Amino acid sequence: MGQSWKENHALYLTVVGAAAWLVPGGGHYVLNEKRRAVVILVMVALTFLMGLYVGSIGVIDSINAKPWYAAQVMNSPVVMILGSHVAGVQYEAQKALTEGEKPEIAPYLVFGRANEIGQIYTSVAGLLNLLCIVNAIYVAHQRSLEGVRA
Amino acid sequence: MTTLLISLLGSFTTPMRISTDPASILWLLPLVATIAIVYKTTKVGSMRLWSFTRETAALFGSILVFIVAAALILYGVAWIVTGQLPALLDSSTF
Numbered sequence: 001m002g003q004s005w006k007e008n009h010a011l012y013l014t015v016v017g018a019a020a021w022l023v024p025g026g027g028h029y030v031l032n033e034k035r036r037a038v039v040i041l042v043m044v045a046l047t048f049l050m051g052l053y054v055g056s057i058g059v060i061d062s063i064n065a066k067p068w069y070a071a072q073v074m075n076s077p078v079v080m081i082l083g084s085h086v087a088g089v090q091y092e093a094q095k096a097l098t099e100g101e102k103p104e105i106a107p108y109l110v111f112g113r114a115n116e117i118g119q120i121y122t123s124v125a126g127l128l129n130l131l132c133i134v135n136a137i138y139v140a141h142q143r144s145l146e147g148v149r150a
Numbered sequence: 151m152t153t154l155l156i157s158l159l160g161s162f163t164t165p166m167r168i169s170t171d172p173a174s175i176l177w178l179l180p181l182v183a184t185i186a187i188v189y190k191t192t193k194v195g196s197m198r199l200w201s202f203t204r205e206t207a208a209l210f211g212s213i214l215v216f217i218v219a220a221a222l223i224l225y226g227v228a229w230i231v232t233g234q235l236p237a238l239l240d241s242s243t244f
Contacts (some may be wrong), residue, residue: 054166
């Protein structure tokens with residue numbers, strides 16, 4: 001019985017954490033905290049999109065800016081798809097240039113202040129979502145414990 | 151509709167042009183607002199509009215005050231190191 005509760009509890013926390021990572025605010029939505037979920041979704045998505053608009057999707061650089069990328073991935077797994085697309089375009093462009101050809105798609109190059117602000121916005125959005133993931137898991141854990149005690 | 155969607159998506163593939171003038175520091179404000187709102191969303195007991203707005207505004211203001219204080223201290227340190235210290239060392243007997 002105890003083992004079963006622990007297994008279910010771990011699964012429950014994993015589901016809450018996964019939901020919070022898949023969609024910002026998803027963890028709080030699962031916990032029936034709909035207002036919090038909406039605020040988190042709007043703010044995290046808005047900050048992330050603002051970062052992308054300022055710096056372009058080139059700020060998601062999984063090759064040359066790994067620490068920033070680690071923070072950006074906390075937004076959602078969708079960032080990984082964007083990161084692999086950017087890296088793929090960069091690889092193809094470099095390959096074409098070494099072969100002396102013109103690349104089909106220009107790599108997403110971004111430098112200077114736009115790069116800085118874009119990276120900061122997208123990474124802070126990711127770190128804020130990490131805070132929300134941890135908070136959702138903590139609240140789920142507290143509620144489970146209260147349920148067991150009652 | 152398709153043209154609008156393409157131009158919307160296209161705007162995410164070219165970076166904005168942002169100068170390095172002092173006004174670019176204003177980019178800090180939306181970020182501080184987001185941090186204050188999301189942090190307070192995870193901390194407040196109940197999501198009531200008035201109490202949530204008041205607590206978020208207090209956090210937003212205190213972050214800004216500390217940033218301004220840190221900026222003033224750093225400016226003072228830079229002013230001493232780059233402006234005052236070389237003159238002091240030049241006139242020193244050592």
